[in-house]
Amino acid sequence: MSKELIRLRDLCMAYDDELVLDHLNLYINDKEFLTLLGPSGCGKTTTLRIIGGFTTPASGDVLFGGVRINDVPPHKRQINTVFQKYALFPHLNVFENIAFGLRMQRLPDASGKRRNRLPEEEIRSRVMEMLEAVSLKGFENRRIDALSGGQQQRVAIARALVNRPKVLLLDEPLGALDLKLRKDMQIELKRIQQQVGITFIYVTHDQEEALTMSDTIVVMDKGSIQQIGTPEDIYNEPKNAFVADFIGESNIIDGLMVRDHLVQMYGRQFPCLDGGFAENEPVDVVIRPEDIDIVPVEQGQLTGTVTNVTFKGMQYDIIVDFRGFKWLIQTTDHSPVGARIGIKIDPDGIHVMKKSPYSGMFGDYSSFSDEYDELDVVEPEEGSGDES
C-alpha cells in the first residue's frame, strides 16, 4: 500500500514470569488503519504501550521511520494516544484539553537557539478546526464532566489529533460507549482516519469493530501473532482454529486432505478450493454458519438433527447435531427442533487449515449455551454513553 513506518523487531515482554509478548515481529505501513485484535491478556495493549513509549520491552527493538526509538520518552515521540477511559484532564475545559499538546510545543526560532511557544492565535485556530472536525463546535468552554461519553470520546480524539502526529494509538476507545454510539463512532473514526491521512493503530477485542474499520488486522493470542491480513483474508482464510473461532462464528471439524481440492469429513468427501497439503494430511476444516445450505435429507451431503433454534431477526441460528458434533447454521428458513435435515456445502464455503496447537479447542457448539453466549456479551458499560 505504502511505505513502512513502524517496525517491531523480536519484542519480548514478561510480567512476573508470565510471558506477555513472545518474540513479536510486526511492521506497520504509513497511513494504514491497523487493528491489534485478541482476547484480554493476548498482549495487544502491551504492544500499543510499547509503541507509545509507556512500556519498555524486555528485549527487541522499536523502529520508527527506520530509527530505533526504544529509549525515546513518550513526550518526544510523534505519536499520540487515545486512552481507554479517555484520560481527559478534569481541571481543564474542552478547549484547554485539546490545546494541551499545542501549549507544550516549543519551536526553534530563526537562529535555531531559543525555543518559542506556539502563538496563541495559531493554538486557537487549530483547536477550533479540530472541534469542528469532531462536531463539537460550541462546546469549547464546557467542563469535561458536563459531556456525555460520546462527546468525551471525541474530545480525546481531537486532543490527540490536534498535534498532527504521524501515528494515532487507540486503546479500546469505544469500550465504554453503548452499542449504537459504538457503531456510529466506528464509521466516524474511519472517516477521520481517511481525512487526516495518518496511521491509526487500534486495539480491541471486538472482532466486528476490527472488521469494520481496519485495513489490516493483526490477530494475537498469548503474546504471539496468529495472523496478519486484510479483514477479508482474516475472515475467509483463517490460518488456524483460534483465528477462525475468534473472528465470526465457525464450525471447525476434523478432516483429512485426501488430495488437492478434496477434503474428507465424517468419512465423506467434499470438493473444496484449497490445496498445497500433503496427501491424507489431517487438517482442520472451517465452515462458516452462513455458507451451509439446508436441503431435503435425501439431497444432503450430511444429515443431522436440529437441537436448538434461535430467532435472530435477520436469520435463524440453528444448532444441528451431526454424529455428536454440533454445528451452528445460519439460515432464513425455519426448521423445527427435532427435524432431520440435510446440508450442502459449496466448495467455496469450505476452508481448510493446517493443524495447530489450537486444533480441537474451538468450533464445536456442543457446549452451546456457554460458547454461543459469548456472541452477545456486552462489555459492562462505564458511565453513560448516550448523547444528550
Add this chain to the structure above:
Amino acid sequence: MNHKLSRFAVPYVVWMALFVVAPIVLVVIYAFTSDAGGFTLDNFARMGTYAVVFGRSFKLALIATLICLLIGYPVSYVMSKEGPRFQRAAMVLIMLPMWINFLLRTYSWMSILENNGLLNRLFQKTGLIHLYNSLFGTDLSYFPMMNTQGAVILGMVYNYLPFMILPIYSVIVKLDGSLIEAARDLGADTLSVFRKVILPLSLPGVLSGITMVFVPSVSTFAISKMLGGGTEMILGDLIEQQFLGGAYNPQLGAAISLVMMLIVVVCMVVMNRFGEGEEQAVML
C-alpha cells in the same frame, strides 16, 4: 426502615446540641453582654488594644502553615511515588508522634530547646557556639531558642505537619495514572506534567491541608504558652487569660473568641470558593 434507623442519630444530635451549639450560643450571648448583664458593644470596642495580639497570631499561624506546606507537599509527593511498603512505613512514622500526648510532645521540645537543653549542649560539644562567637564577635554560652516566636512556630509545625501531609498525600496517591500518561503523551516533560496536571489536581488536598493546619495554629494556646513562655502572647493565650487568668473578663474573652471564629469562617469560605468545583471540598 429509614425512620427507624434515624433513631440511632439521636445521641449524636443531642451531643452536638449540648457541646457544640449551646457553647457557641453562650459565647455569642456573653460577647454582647456587659458586666452588669445588659446589652453592649463595649467588648468589641475594647478589643482594639489587642490588635497586636491578633496580628501576631495570624502572622505566626500563616508562617507555620507555609512551612508545613513547603515540607508537607514534597513529602506527600515523594511518598505517593514509592511502593506500598514504603508508603505504609512512612505513614506509621508520620502518625507515630500523634500517639503521644500533645502536651508531652510539646514539653519534650522545651527540654530540647532550653538554654542548657539538648540542642545547646550539642552546639557546645561540637564547638558550633565557639565558632559563632569567633565569627560574629559575640560572647554567647548558648543560643537562646526558648521563648521566641521561632520556638512557637516550630511547635506549630511539629504538631500540625501530619494534618498537611495526610490530605495532600491522599489526593496525590489517588490521582489517575492515565492522566499523567496522557500529559506525557501530549508532549509534557516531567516538570510540565507536575505543573500542569499533578499540582492543579492536588489543589483540593492542599486547600484542606492549609485549613487543617491554619485553624488549630491560629487558635492554639498551649504551644505559645510553653514554647513562647508567655512573652509571645497569641490569641489563644489572650482568651485563656480572660477566662482563667488574672485578667478575668469572660465577656471580653467571648467577644475575642467570636471575632476569631468569624475570621476563621471567612478564611474557610474564601478557601472553599478558591477550590470550587474541585472534587474534595475543604472540610472543617
